[in-house]
Amino acid sequence: MAQEDVHHLDDAGLALGLSLGGGGGGAYDAARQSTTGSRLSMPSPRALEPSLTLSMPDEATATGSGGGCGGGAAHSVSSLSVAGGVKRERVEEADGERASSTAAAARAGAGVEDDDDGSTRKKLRLTKEQSALLEDRFKEHSTLNPKVALAKQLNLRPRQVEVWFQNRRARTKLKQTEVDCEFLKRCCESLTEENRRLQRELQELRALKFAAPSPAAAAPPSAAAPAPFYMQLPAATLTICPSCERLGGPAAAAKADPDRPKPATHHFFNPFTHSAAC
DNA sequence: TGCCCCTGATTTCTTACATCA
C-alpha cells in the first residue's frame, strides 16, 4: 500500500532524532518501562482471544474511494499491513458490531457525516467535552487504562481514544524537547559568555601581577558582573556536584586531579540526561 | 486563495512479555 512512500523519509526522521536527542533507544526504553507496567498484570492475550474476527465496519467500504492511506476511518481491525513479508493484524475489539454502532454514534455526535456517494469524508473533531475529559485522563496518567471504559464514556471507539493518547504523548514530548533545547541553548550561551569573562579576568589578573603588585587593587574585575544564566536557575534544574563543586561533572574533575579521593555520593539529578551529574 | 498550524488517523518499527519445544 504505502510502504514504498515511507522509505524515502526515514533519513529525515533519523536526523531529527539525532539532533534532538530524544528519539532513540534510551529515552524510549525508559518511557516504555514507566508506561507499560500495567501490561505486566495483563492476562495472556491468547487466553483472552481464542479466535480472531476480521469484521469490517460499514464506513470502511463507504470511504474506500477516498484514495490514499491517511485520514482513513479506524476500523475494528485498525490496520492490516505487510511489513517484510509478515502480516500483522491488530484486533481492537471482539464485538465489531458494537464498534460500528459506537462509531456511527460518535460521528453523529461530532457532526461527522459522509456524503451519499461516500467520496468525501469529514474529519472527526472531538467536542469540547470529549477533549476536556481526555485531557483530564491524560493528566492523571499519560497511558490509557482501561481504554474501553473511557471510549464508552466518550461515545468513541477505543481505537480513537488510543490514537488520541498516542498523539498527545508524542506532541507533549515534542513540546518538551523544544523547551529543553531552548533551555540548553541558553545555558550554552551563558556558559560561553561566562567563560569569556573569566578568561578576561584571568588576563587582567596576570597583567596586574606582573605590572604593579598592589593588594589594594585586588578587587576582582568581575565583582559587578551579573550572575550567569545557569546561576539564575532553580537549583533543582542544575547539574551541580556538591562534592567537586563543578557544573557538568566529575569526568573533568577526575582528569584534573585523578588522585582526588572519591567523596560520598550525593549528586544532583540531571533532568536532561536523566543521570547523576558525576 | 494560499499558507500555517492543529489534530485525527495510519504505517512502520521496536520492545517486552508469554508460550512452547
Place this chain on the structure above:
DNA sequence: GATGATGTAAGAAATCAGGGG
C-alpha cells in the same frame, strides 16, 4: 530449570491529510 524461536500487544516515530484561522 535454562534457552532459543515465535507470536502478540503496546507504544514510539514519522507521516499524511482534513479543516479552521
